[in-house]
Amino acid sequence: MAAFVVLLLSAASQSELNSTTLLPSAPIEAHACRNCGTPAPGKYCPECGQDTDSRPPSAREFVNHFFGNYIAVKGSFIQTLWRLISKPGQLTVDYLAGRKRQYILPLRLYVTISVIALLSISIAVNSAMSNEDMVKIDAKDLQGNFIAFGNFASVKLDKGGQITCVGVMPESICKRARDRYGASPEVLKSFMRTLPERVVKYLGYSLFLLMPLFALLMKAVYFNRAKTYGEHIVFALHVHAFWLLVLLATVLAPGNWGNVLALGVPAYALLAMRRVYGGRWWTIVSRAALVSGFYFAALMIALVIAALVALLF
Numbered sequence: 538m539a540a541f542v543v544l545l546l547s548a549a550s551q552s553e554l555n556s557t558t559l560l561p562s563a564p565i566e567a568h569a570c571r572n573c574g575t576p577a578p579g580k581y582c583p584e585c586g587q588d589t590d591s592r593p594p595s596a597r598e599f600v601n602h603f604f605g606n607y608i609a610v611k612g613s614f615i616q617t618l619w620r621l622i623s624k625p626g627q628l629t630v631d632y633l634a635g636r637k638r639q640y641i642l643p644l645r646l647y648v649t650i651s652v653i654a655l656l657s658i659s660i661a662v663n664s665a666m667s668n669e670d671m672v673k674i675d676a677k678d679l680q681g682n683f684i685a686f687g688n689f690a691s692v693k694l695d696k697g698g699q700i701t702c703v704g705v706m707p708e709s710i711c712k713r714a715r716d717r718y719g720a721s722p723e724v725l726k727s728f729m730r731t732l733p734e735r736v737v738k739y740l741g742y743s744l745f746l747l748m749p750l751f752a753l754l755m756k757a758v759y760f761n762r763a764k765t766y767g768e769h770i771v772f773a774l775h776v777h778a779f780w781l782l783v784l785l786a787t788v789l790a791p792g793n794w795g796n797v798l799a800l801g802v803p804a805y806a807l808l809a810m811r812r813v814y815g816g817r818w819w820t821i822v823s824r825a826a827l828v829s830g831f832y833f834a835a836l837m838i839a840l841v842i843a844a845l846v847a848l849l850f
Contacts, residue, residue, distance in 0.1 A: 568589075570582035570584065570585060570587055570589060571587070571589070572585050572587040573585045573587075577589045613639060613640055613641055614641060614649065616639065616640065617640040617641040617646055618650075620640065621646070621775060621778060621779055621782075622779065622782070624812070625779070625805050625806075625808035625809035625812060626772075626775070626808065626809035626810070626811070626812030626813040627812060628640060628643070628646075628775050629643075629771050629772045629775050629809070629812075629813050630812060630813055632771055633768055633771065643770075643771050643774040643775060643778075644774060646774070646775070646778055647745075647774045647775075647777060647778045647781075650778045650781050650782060651741055651744075651745070651778075651781055653785075654781040654782060654784060654785040655737055655738070655740070655741045655781075657785055657788075657789070658737050658784065658785060658788050659734050659737050659738070661788050661789060662733045662734055662737060662788075663734055735846075735847030736840075736843050736844050736847045738847075739842075739843035739844075739846055739847055740840065740843055742843070743836070743839035743840065743842070743843050744777060744780075744781070744839075746839070747832070747835055747836060747839060748770070748773045748774065748777055749770070749773075750832065750835055751773045751776075751777070751828070751832055752766060752769035752770045752772070752773040753766070753769075754827075754828045754831055754832060755769040755772060755773065755828060756769045758824040758827055758828055759814055759824070762814060764814075772809070772813055775809070776805070776806060776809055779805055779809075780802055780805075783798055783799065783801050783802055783805075786798045787799055803825070803829070806825060806829075807821060807822065807825055810824070810825060
């Protein structure tokens with residue numbers, strides 16, 4: 538009987554020991570991963586890939602980590618940018634062929650160029666809008682004061698001092714502007730100076746949201762090609778990244794050079810399509826025309842929405 542009791546106590550002790558060692562709060566080895574507990578003597582865990590350095594990052598390391606993960610600003614950026622500009626479509630071809638290490642990944646490249654281009658455009662627009670000739674009150678208008686900025690919006694003060702909309706804006710939008718900005722010409726003038734900056738901000742959102750549509754259109758016109766939707770997304774990211782560069786160049790270019798640079802948009806798309814998808818030139822041009830027609834219509838709608846959102850919110 539005593540032997541039986543001793544045996545039970547021994548089994549209980551062994552069971553308690555085993556359960557203790559299986560607890561997740563048990564001490565982890567010095568060279569074990571803090572995330573999964575796998576032995577990890579190196580810099581990264583061989584099981585989950587987590588960094589084995591458990592100390593909090595310094596401010597410099599945090600900044601480097603942020604820019605390294607979200608924005609490409611060093612390393613292969615120049616090489617990737619040169620390949621993007623000099624050989625239309627080659628980045629897409631290399632990526633789809635598995636040659637990824639020497640270039641920045643498509644989404645990171647687009648985000649980087651988007652941040653640089655839209656920020657630079659915003660600064661340039663703000664600088665230009667400091668010129669009184671960009672937003673002005675037309676004193677020759679006998680019916681009241683006319684305030685306009687380009688083709689984005691037109692607002693007129695009638696004889697009674699009420700805001701009326703000129704162009705395609707519906708009355709409900711005009712009423713919203715009337716309630717928000719009042720009838721003071723100076724208030725409207727100040728707002729119109731900031732309107733382009735707001736439109737540029739929403740333009741960035743619009744382009745990013747339109748990329749899936751662009752990829753879908755490419756898949757539709759190349760329905761007979763064995764390419765997945767994800768492959769068309771990669772092509773869309775690279776093409777839109779170049780278009781943002783052209784947009785930046787047209788804003789910064791002096792004189793009529795902006796119009797000349799704008800010709801690079803369709804030319805680049807055609808060359809990129811030839812390199813990525815192949816085919817004869819007449820089929821490439823016809824497919825590009827179909828995609829451009831639908832995409833341009835969607836882009837115009839997006840720009841109108843961006844302008845209205847910038848005006849009303």
